[in-house]
Amino acid sequence: MAQPxxxxxxxxxxxxxxxxxxxxxxxxxxxxxFCLLGGSGSGKTTLLRVLAGFExxxxxxxxxxxxxxxxxxxCDRPVNMMFQSYALFxxxxxxxxxxxxxxxxxxxxxxxxxxxxxxxxxxxMSAFLGRKPHQLSGGQRQRVALAxxxxxxxxxxxxxxxxGALDRKLREHTQFELLxxxxxxxxxxxxxxxxxxxxxxxxxxxxxxxxxxxxxxxxPLDIYEYPQTKFVADFVGSVNLFEGRLVEDEADHVxxxxxxxxxxxxxxxxxxxxPDATVWVAIRPEKISIExxxxxxxxxxxxxxxxxxxxxxxxxxxxVELATGKLVRVTLPNVVRxxxxxxxxxERVYLSWHASSPVVLTR
Amino acid sequence: MQALRKHAGxxxxxxxxxxxxxxxxxxxxxxxxxxxxxETRLAMPPYAPLIEWRDGVPAAVKLYFANYxxxxxxxxxxxxxxxxxxVAAVSTLWCLVIGYPMTYAIARSTIVWRNLLLMLxxxxxxxxxxxxxxxxxGLLKNNGVIxxxxxxxxxxxEPLTLMQTDFAVYVGIVYSYxxxxxxxxxxxLEKHDPTLLEAAADLGARPWRAFVRVTLPLSIPxxVAGSLLVFIPAVGEYVIPSLLGRTDQLxxxxxxxxxxxxxxxWPVASAVAILMLILLVVPIMxxxxxxxxxxxxxx
Numbered sequence: 001m002a003q004p005x006x007x008x009x010x011x012x013x014x015x016x017x018x019x020x021x022x023x024x025x026x027x028x029x030x031x032x033x034f035c036l037l038g039g040s041g042s043g044k045t046t047l048l049r050v051l052a053g054f055e056x057x058x059x060x061x062x063x064x065x066x067x068x069x070x071x072x073x074x075c076d077r078p079v080n081m082m083f084q085s086y087a088l089f090x091x092x093x094x095x096x097x098x099x100x101x102x103x104x105x106x107x108x109x110x111x112x113x114x115x116x117x118x119x120x121x122x123x124x125m126s127a128f129l130g131r132k133p134h135q136l137s138g139g140q141r142q143r144v145a146l147a148x149x150x151x152x153x154x155x156x157x158x159x160x161x162x163x164g165a166l167d168r169k170l171r172e173h174t175q176f177e178l179l180x181x182x183x184x185x186x187x188x189x190x191x192x193x194x195x196x197x198x199x200x201x202x203x204x205x206x207x208x209x210x211x212x213x214x215x216x217x218x219x220p221l222d223i224y225e226y227p228q229t230k231f232v233a234d235f236v237g238s239v240n241l242f243e244g245r246l247v248e249d250e251a252d253h254v255x256x257x258x259x260x261x262x263x264x265x266x267x268x269x270x271x272x273x274x275p276d277a278t279v280w281v282a283i284r285p286e287k288i289s290i291e292x293x294x295x296x297x298x299x300x301x302x303x304x305x306x307x308x309x310x311x312x313x314x315x316x317x318x319x320v321e322l323a324t325g326k327l328v329r330v331t332l333p334n335v336v337r338x339x340x341x342x343x344x345x346x347e348r349v350y351l352s353w354h355a356s357s358p359v360v361l362t363r
Numbered sequence: 364m365q366a367l368r369k370h371a372g373x374x375x376x377x378x379x380x381x382x383x384x385x386x387x388x389x390x391x392x393x394x395x396x397x398x399x400x401x402e403t404r405l406a407m408p409p410y411a412p413l414i415e416w417r418d419g420v421p422a423a424v425k426l427y428f429a430n431y432x433x434x435x436x437x438x439x440x441x442x443x444x445x446x447x448x449x450v451a452a453v454s455t456l457w458c459l460v461i462g463y464p465m466t467y468a469i470a471r472s473t474i475v476w477r478n479l480l481l482m483l484x485x486x487x488x489x490x491x492x493x494x495x496x497x498x499x500x501g502l503l504k505n506n507g508v509i510x511x512x513x514x515x516x517x518x519x520x521e522p523l524t525l526m527q528t529d530f531a532v533y534v535g536i537v538y539s540y541x542x543x544x545x546x547x548x549x550x551x552l553e554k555h556d557p558t559l560l561e562a563a564a565d566l567g568a569r570p571w572r573a574f575v576r577v578t579l580p581l582s583i584p585x586x587v588a589g590s591l592l593v594f595i596p597a598v599g600e601y602v603i604p605s606l607l608g609r610t611d612q613l614x615x616x617x618x619x620x621x622x623x624x625x626x627x628x629w630p631v632a633s634a635v636a637i638l639m640l641i642l643l644v645v646p647i648m649x650x651x652x653x654x655x656x657x658x659x660x661x662x
Contacts, residue, residue, distance in 0.1 A: 075569055
């Protein structure tokens with residue numbers, strides 16, 4: 001692998017007693033879209049601000065393109081940032097806002113005009129050249145903010161909740177545009193978001209943050225299908241967690257007895273865990289089948305009663321209560337249109353899943 | 364019925380301040396305006412009526428423009444007007460030069476410090492304005508605090524003449540009016556979004572450039588409001604130049620009071636007042652325009 005474009009080495013940032021970022025190390029390759037995903041207070045924004053130079057790390061170092069960024073002011077870093085609030089200059093027109101960064105480089109006026117026109121064309125805002133920010137809609141402001149950050153041709157663009165202020169339809173649309181612009185310009189993106197679907201669609205890799213630490217790094221698929229901790233499993237998507245005890249621990253399979261589930265779980269891959277340890281079985285709602293007739297298999301089956309149904313249009317969410325009292329969440333796509341075949345409340349059902357579906361977590 | 368009762372309070376709320384302004388500002392202004400066109404005479408009141416009455420009906424209106432003509436023929440008035448404008452302009456500039464960095468620092472400090480510092484700015488108002496100007500006499504006079512300290516330190520060997528100079532007037536006005544510069548400026552600077560400066564830095568602007576390109580233009584409404592709140596009353600300032608200022612060059616406020624009380628020439632005094640108002644109309648209108656724009660920008 002090539003030398004990483006961004007290298008974060010043991011960065012810690014404390015505010016008073018509390019560590020907002022706690023000994024984070026991270027490597028990001030050129031051309032990647034890396035998402036820092038976490039809840040509020042997880043330290044993701046602080047880490048981004050350390051990269052931009054707005055916060056000085058208490059400990060650790062940041063390298064960008066092999067250069068140590070310690071002691072380098074924000075205005076001298078080869079990095080641009082798109083702010084969550086967009087931070088457009090309210091007294092300047094769209095054109096002036098975008099030109100601001102180039103003027104600081106003391107480029108010639110024709111060169112500035114050319115590049116401003118180019119980037120505004122890319123974000124499709126050429127028609128709004130003379131407008132002031134308060135005359136623009138939220139989506140238009142987002143584009144101007146993006147153009148203003150990109151016009152300096154940074155090798156690294158930091159985006160703080162880039163789609164947070166947009167409504168849902170616009171978000172989806174903008175996500176794909178952001179991807180195509182990123183591909184066209186070959187910029188490395190680091191995106192901070194609390195929205196897992198945003199991270200899923202944008203990111204080539206996701207770093208999940210909790211309490212100032214990166215708890216897992218991986219592709220969106222890795223993070224979703226192979227979470228390593230209960231926190232990640234629960235934070236990214238929804239999940240059913242059953243506490244259990246490892247009763248059979250082989251290289252190619254394990255068996256877990258779960259009192260919460262009231263059944264035995266057979267998993268078709270081995271795990272690394274001390275025998276007899278307490279483990280958690282995580283199963284995604286869409287990986288559970290729901291049937292009226294008892295399935296043939298004896299393992300990976302549970303019986304329960306439908307308690308609640310949420311009709312979402314494309315799919316329905318069923319909350320099923322097991323005999324043990326544990327509630328299980330199951331999602332099912334609404335493949336057929338007719339309503340009479342669907343399960344009804346208080347109906348007795350069987351839940352089952354494939355042996356490859358459960359993820360066994362030890363912490 | 365319901366709607367009627369709900370809206371009954373509205374006209375009252377609007378009427379009260381208007382009534383106040385009409386009775387205590389517009390009516391006196393019309394009276395002064397009227398007197399400024401009268402002829403002086405030794406009587407009670409000391410001016411001739413504008414309208415001549417014959418058999419209970421108004422027969423003739425006699426407008427007397429000589430008062431205004433007089434203002435332009437006697438050097439005293441022109442020079443007093445120009446001197447007042449100069450003193451007000453220079454004082455305003457100093458208030459801005461001193462007040463802007465102060466306000467900027469206050470707006471940037473933590474919330475606890477901010478409230479404390481703002482309170483200190485307003486604190487002098489708790490003492491009588493007159494007393495505070497008198498206190499400056501104690502500081503500036505020949506055997507006053509400043510001269511005594513400088514003499515004791517050996518910096519000077521003879522007392523400096525500080526009193527009854529332009530310098531003393533500037534010190535008095537800048538000292539007294541500084542809060543009027545700081546408060547509107549603070550109201551503006553405090554609203555600035557700090558991420559705008561971060562954005563400017565992120566785009567490659569050094570702190571000074573970011574200040575000039577972002578903070579300064581955004582604070583222009585505050586600068587204009589503060590400057591006019593200092594400039595407008597400073598033009599007509601009476602107490603400070605009377606106590607601290609030169610005796611060979613009067614400001615227009617002093618001229619006005621002398622005409623009125625010493626000369627008992629009410630018509631000329633009125634003309635002086637009207638002309639001063641005309642001079643101030645331009646800055647007052649500018650002030651209102653800026654305020655209106657500020658309000659619109661907030662919507």
